[in-house]
Amino acid sequence: MGTVGINFGSPTGGTGFNVSSTVSQIVDNLKLIESPWKTELSAAQSQDAAISALGSLLSSLSSNVQGFTDFQGVLAGKQGSSSDNNVLTLTSASNAAIAGTHSIVVNSLAATSSGYLNSITNAADTLSGSLSIQVGSGTAQTITIDSTNNTLAKLSAAINSGSYGVTASVLTDTNGSRLSLVSSTSGTAGNLTVSSSVTDITTSTALAYNTAAVGANANLTVDGVNISSASNTVSSVIPGITFQLLAPSPVTGGTAEQIQVQVLNNNSAVVTAMGQFVSNYNNVVSAINAQETNSSSGTPAPLFGTPTLNLLQEQLFGAINSTNTQGNIKTLTQLGISVNNNGTLTLDSSALNSELNSDYSGVVSFFQNAGSWGTSFSTTLSNLGNTSVTGSLSLALKSNASIEKSLNQNITNEDRLISTQQVNLTLELTRANEILQSIPTNLNGVSELYSAVTGYRAPRF
Numbered sequence: 001m002g003t004v005g006i007n008f009g010s011p012t013g014g015t016g017f018n019v020s021s022t023v024s025q026i027v028d029n030l031k032l033i034e035s036p037w038k039t040e041l042s043a044a045q046s047q048d049a050a051i052s053a054l055g056s057l058l059s060s061l062s063s064n065v066q067g068f069t070d071f072q073g074v075l076a077g078k079q080g081s082s083s084d085n086n087v088l089t090l091t092s093a094s095n096a097a098i099a100g101t102h103s104i105v106v107n108s109l110a111a112t113s114s115g116y117l118n119s120i121t122n123a124a125d126t127l128s129g130s131l132s133i134q135v136g137s138g139t140a141q142t143i144t145i146d147s148t149n150n151t152l153a154k155l156s157a158a159i160n161s162g163s164y165g166v167t168a169s170v171l172t173d174t175n176g177s178r179l180s181l182v183s184s185t186s187g188t189a190g191n192l193t194v195s196s197s198v199t200d201i202t203t204s205t206a207l208a209y210n211t212a213a214v215g216a217n218a219n220l221t222v223d224g225v226n227i228s229s230a231s232n233t234v235s236s237v238i239p240g241i242t243f244q245l246l247a248p249s250p251v252t253g254g255t256a257e258q259i260q261v262q263v264l265n266n267n268s269a270v271v272t273a274m275g276q277f278v279s280n281y282n283n284v285v286s287a288i289n290a291q292e293t294n295s296s297s298g299t300p301a302p303l304f305g306t307p308t309l310n311l312l313q314e315q316l317f318g319a320i321n322s323t324n325t326q327g328n329i330k331t332l333t334q335l336g337i338s339v340n341n342n343g344t345l346t347l348d349s350s351a352l353n354s355e356l357n358s359d360y361s362g363v364v365s366f367f368q369n370a371g372s373w374g375t376s377f378s379t380t381l382s383n384l385g386n387t388s389v390t391g392s393l394s395l396a397l398k399s400n401a402s403i404e405k406s407l408n409q410n411i412t413n414e415d416r417l418i419s420t421q422q423v424n425l426t427l428e429l430t431r432a433n434e435i436l437q438s439i440p441t442n443l444n445g446v447s448e449l450y451s452a453v454t455g456y457r458a459p460r461f
Contacts, residue, residue: 016433023425030418034411041407044400046302051400054287054312055386055393061280062381067273068367069374074273075364077266080241087250088259090243091233093266097240099360102261105221106249110232113183113192113215117207119176123152125202131155132195135165135183136215145198152179155198166192179207183215187230191215218245238263267356270363271349278337281320282344288313289342308396312384315392317343319380324373327365329355332373335363 067073076095082088087106127150134140141164143149149158152170156179159168166181183190196209218229222237235242241263249256291303303309321339324330332339336351356363367374386393 016437017429019426019429019433022429023422026425027418027422030421031414034414037407037410037414041404041411043302044404044407047306047308048397048400048404050291050302051308051393051396052386054284055391057280057284057287058381058385058393059387061277061284062378062385062387064273064277064280065374065378065381068277069378071368074266074269075367077269078240078263079266079268080243080261080263082243083260083262084249084257085246087247087257088243088245088261090241090261092242093263094240097238097263099263099265101263102223102238103258104223104243104261105256105258106245106247107219107221107256108216108248109245110187110218110230111213111216112186113190114212115181115192115194116171116210116212117179117196117198118205118210119178120152120200120203120205120207121176122202123170123172123177125152125200126150127152127155127198127207128201129197129199131198131209133159133164133166133181134193135185136189136191138165140193140195152177155179165190180212185230186215186232187217188215189230220245265356265360267353270356271352274335274337274352275347275349278345278347284316285343285345288316308392311392315380315384319377320345322373322376324366325371326369327372328359328362329366335366 068075070076072095078093078095078097078099080090080093080097082090088104127145129145131143131145132140133143141162143155143158143162143164145155149155156168156170159166159181165184167184169180169182171178171180181192181194183192191214192211194209196207198207199205200207218232218234220227220229220234227234227237229237229245232245233242234245238261241261243261249259251257288309291301291309294300294304320332329335332345335355336348338346338348340346366372369375382388383391384393385391386397388394
């Protein structure tokens with residue numbers, strides 16, 4: 001601990017000394033006892049930041065691995081194709097789809113029932129009467145025309161705001177304006193039965209209903225089985241596959257074209273996910289490697305040489321290089337992944353795609369079977385990270401928190417003691433300063449008394 005000197009100046013000068021500055025110097029000297037605690041606290045907090053950063057990187061890597069170990073994850077994904085996109089196109093292939101090829105013939109498309117009322121010259125003409133609408137085998141509903149819906153536009157709006165099972169609109173061309181009705185249900189089940197007693201009062205013209213299209217189901221054969229679909233969007237025939245019918249199959253020589261629908265494993269998605277896995281893993285390794293270095297000033301990184309970093313390196317590097325105990329694929333090398341000298345990974349996408357084409361089930365087993373490399377690696381990440389209370393990084397943070405709590409308490413206690421000492425010092429030094437400042441006055445008084453007694457005029461201060 002350093003020393004503090006007080007400059008009193010001339011003892012008889014009466015100037016005293018700076019109490020505030022002197023107390024401040026003494027307090028600063030007393031606080032030196034806290035320096036080791038604050039240094040240790042700062043080091044622990046720096047470790048916390050490094051550990052939390054590593055935990056976030058491990059969490060991202062763990063989420064990526066779970067995409068491979070999850071039975072409904074990226075390895076379950078499917079993609080499909082059609083041999084004739086002018087007739088049939090695939091719109092989606094879910095994880096429920098099974099890889100394979102299906103033959104489809106589109107005999108006819110589904111149609112939606114529609115119709116219209118006779119046209120009138122002026123769309124603003126006043127209407128009267130009623131309109132009865134029945135969809136399929138449902139109950140007929142009657143719309144009575146009154147002052148709230150007595151024009152084509154108002155009648156259309158009234159129908160659309162109700163629950164009539166149709167969509168209404170006003171179509172206008174050079175022949176006039178007419179009310180159009182389209183069933184909200186495609187296929188035969190949505191066929192419209194409409195009865196109109198609507199009259200154009202302005203021209204005394206009856207507006208009869210005209211059928212434009214009759215509802216019909218699509219007809220197709222899937223792998224030789226006759227299929228009827230109320231919609232041209234077919235999603236329940238082949239499990240996990242949704243496709244759109246666009247036109248009937250072309251007929252050549254009296255034979256309809258068979259469309260080949262192929263369902264494949266989604267290799268491209270797997271390659272992309274594996275690339276993300278490699279990137280996430282390399283981020284973790286780079287962060288670990290950064291903790292093994294010194295700054296430009298020679299200061300070690302926060303986790304340099306700590307048991308936490310050593311454990312993380314040992315278990316992570318051991319897990320990435322482990323061998324699968326089951327299946328044909330034993331190591332990541334067979335998936336086109338190689339380990340570099342600095343511990344990072346490199347992915348050969350072509351090699352991975354080749355393995356997916358030759359042994360897709362083997363890749364699935366490598367990640368998803370009980371005791372597989374994937375499940376083992378996922379468990380290792382969980383045991384290392386800070387997402388679990390028992391993870392190594394979580395335990396390191398907990399240990400640091402206990403140390404930091406103790407250090408903060410020591411600093412708080414010492415601050416409280418120094419604060420009390422500061423108050424006492426200020427009072428004592430203030431009194432001392434007052435005494436110093438009063439010395440010239442006291443000496444002058446003594447001098448005056450001496451002169452009065454002796455007649456000798458002593459010097460004044």
